[in-house]
Amino acid sequence: xxxxxxxxxxxxxxxxxxxxxxxxxxxxxxxxxxxxxxxxxxxxxxxxxxxxxxxxxxxxxxxxxxxxxxxxxxxxxxxxxxxxxxxxxxxxxxxxxxxxxxxxxxxxxxxxxxxxxxxxxxxxxxxxxxxxxxxxxxxxxxxxxxxxxxxxxxxxxxxxxxxxxxxxxxxxxxxxxxxxxxxxxxxxxxxxxxxxxxxxxxxxxxxxxxxxxxxxxxxxxxxxxxxxxxxxxxxxxxxxxxxxxxxxxxxxxxxxxxxxxxxxxxxxxxxxxxxxxxxxxxxxxxxxxxxxxxxxx
Numbered sequence: 001x002x003x004x005x006x007x008x009x010x011x012x013x014x015x016x017x018x019x020x021x022x023x024x025x026x027x028x029x030x031x032x033x034x035x036x037x038x039x040x041x042x043x044x045x046x047x048x049x050x051x052x053x054x055x056x057x058x059x060x061x062x063x064x065x066x067x068x069x070x071x072x073x074x075x076x077x078x079x080x081x082x083x084x085x086x087x088x089x090x091x092x093x094x095x096x097x098x099x100x101x102x103x104x105x106x107x108x109x110x111x112x113x114x115x116x117x118x119x120x121x122x123x124x125x126x127x128x129x130x131x132x133x134x135x136x137x138x139x140x141x142x143x144x145x146x147x148x149x150x151x152x153x154x155x156x157x158x159x160x161x162x163x164x165x166x167x168x169x170x171x172x173x174x175x176x177x178x179x180x181x182x183x184x185x186x187x188x189x190x191x192x193x194x195x196x197x198x199x200x201x202x203x204x205x206x207x208x209x210x211x212x213x214x215x216x217x218x219x220x221x222x223x224x225x226x227x228x229x230x231x232x233x234x235x236x237x238x239x240x241x242x243x244x245x246x247x248x249x250x251x252x253x254x255x256x257x258x259x260x261x262x263x264x265x266x267x268x269x270x271x272x273x274x275x276x277x278x279x280x281x282x283x284x285x286x287x288x289x290x291x292x293x294x295x296x297x
Contacts, residue, residue, distance in 0.1 A: 042072035043127035045244070046114065050077045050084030050102055053133050055095070057242050058086055062097030064239040075100040078110045107136065111143045115250045119147075128247035132235055132272065138178050140233045141270045141281040144253060148285055152261065156286040160267060165216055165280065168209075182277045183207040193237040194275040209273040210234050213280065217269050227282075228260035230269040243274065261285045 045061070047054050054077055064070040077086045079102060087102045089095035103110060118125040132139075149157045159177040170182040186200050198205045213230045220227045231253040235243040253270070260266035268283040 040070050040239075041127065042070070042129055043125065044074040044076060044247075045072045045129050045131060046247075047075065047077045047086075047131045048107060048136050048139070049133040050079035050081070050086035052085065053135070054079065054131075055085040055089060057131050058095055058097050058100055060240040060242050062095070064242070065098055067240075069239045072099060077102045078105055078107060080104060080106050107139055108142055108146070111139055112146055115143050115247070116147065118247050119251055119254045122248065122251045125247050125251075129238070129244040130247060131242060131244050138176075138270075138272060138279045138281055140250065140253070140272050141178070141279070141283070143250070144231070144257060144268075144270060144283055147254065148257060148261070148283060151258075152285060155261075156284075158284045158286070160282040160284045162269070162280050162282050165212060166219075167215075168212055177281060179280045180278070181209070181280060183209070183212075184276055188276065191241050192276075193241060193243070205275065208275045209271070209278045210275075213269065213271050213273065213278070226265070226267060228266050228268045229256055230271055231256050233270075233272040235272070235274045245272075257283070257285075 047057050058075065058077060061070065061072075061075065065072075075097060077084075077100065079086070081087075082102070082104045084102065086095060086100070090100060090102065118128065145157060145159065148155075161173060161177045162179045164171055165179065165181050168181045168183060169185050172180045174180060184200070189199055192199060194205065196205055197203065210230075210232050213232060217227055217230045231249075233245045233249045233253070235245045238244050257266075257268055260268055265287050266283075266285045268285070269280065270283055271278050271280045273279070
C-alpha cells in the first residue's frame with residue numbers, strides 16, 4: 001500500500017500524533033549501546049512506500065548521494081501502486097536519485113521474500129538497510145509471525161498483547177495486539193532526527209526506547225516470566241533526515257527466535273523503534289506434540 005493511504009496512527013513508530021504537556025525532568029537516564037551503522041557504502045536500500053514519505057526520502061537520499069555522504073548499489077522503493085508518486089517522478093525525470101527503481105508489491109509479500117533471503121544469505125545482505133514509513137503497520141513483526149508459522153507448522157504461533165511498558169508516558173494498544181509507545185506527550189516535528197537535545201523540550205533527550213524495552217525484558221526475566229529477546233529493529237538517523245535500520249537486524253531476529261523456540265514454548269518481545277517512539281508485539285510460539293524443531297525450505 002502507499003503509506004499516504006494509511007490512517008494516522010495505524011502503525012506509527014515515528015510519530016504519535018498526540019499532544020499533551022511535556023515530560024518534565026527525567027527520573028533516570030536511559031542508555032543503550034549505539035546502533036548507528038558506520039557504513040556509508042550500502043548494498044541495497046529498501047524504502048517502504050512510494051507515496052509522500054517515500055518520495056521525500058528518495059529525494060533526500062539523492063541529496064546525500066550528491067554530497068558524497070552516502071553510496072549504494074540499489075535503491076528499491078516498494079509500493080503496490082505502479083503509479084505511486086516515486087514512479088511518476090521517475091517517469092518525468094523529477095527524481096534522479098541514482099539506482100532508484102520501484103518494485104510493485106504488497107509490503108508483506110516483499111518482506112517475506114526479501115528478509116527470508118537475507119537470513120539465507122546474511123553475508124550478501126550485510127550492507128543492506130531499510131527505510132521505514134512513519135505510518136506503516138508493524139511489518140517486521142508480521143514477517144516474524146509468517147516465518148515462525150512456516151518453520152513450525154505443527155506449533156501454535158500467535159500474538160499476545162504486551163500490557164504496558166513501564167516508564168513510558170504515552171501508550172496505546174491496537175486491536176491487532178500491537179502496543180504503540182512514545183516518550184513524547186506532544187506532537188513532534190515531522191522530520192525530527194531525534195538529536196541529543198530534544199527540539200520540543202529544548203533539553204537533553206535522556207530517553208531511548210531500545211533501553212526501555214531491554215529493561216522491561218530484563219525485569220520480566222528476573223520475576224520469572226519466560227520471555228525472550230528483545231528483538232529490536234532500531235531506526236536511526238543516517239543522513240539528510242533519513243532514518244534506517246540494518247537488514248542484519250532481521251538475521252539477528254531470526255536467530256533469537258530459533259534459539260528461544262528450540263527450548264520449548266517461547267514468547268519473544270519484538271519492537272520496531274526509534275529513540276522516542278515504538279511499536280511492540282509479543283510473538284508466542286507454543287508446542288504441539290512435544291515437538292520443538294523447525295524447518296526452512
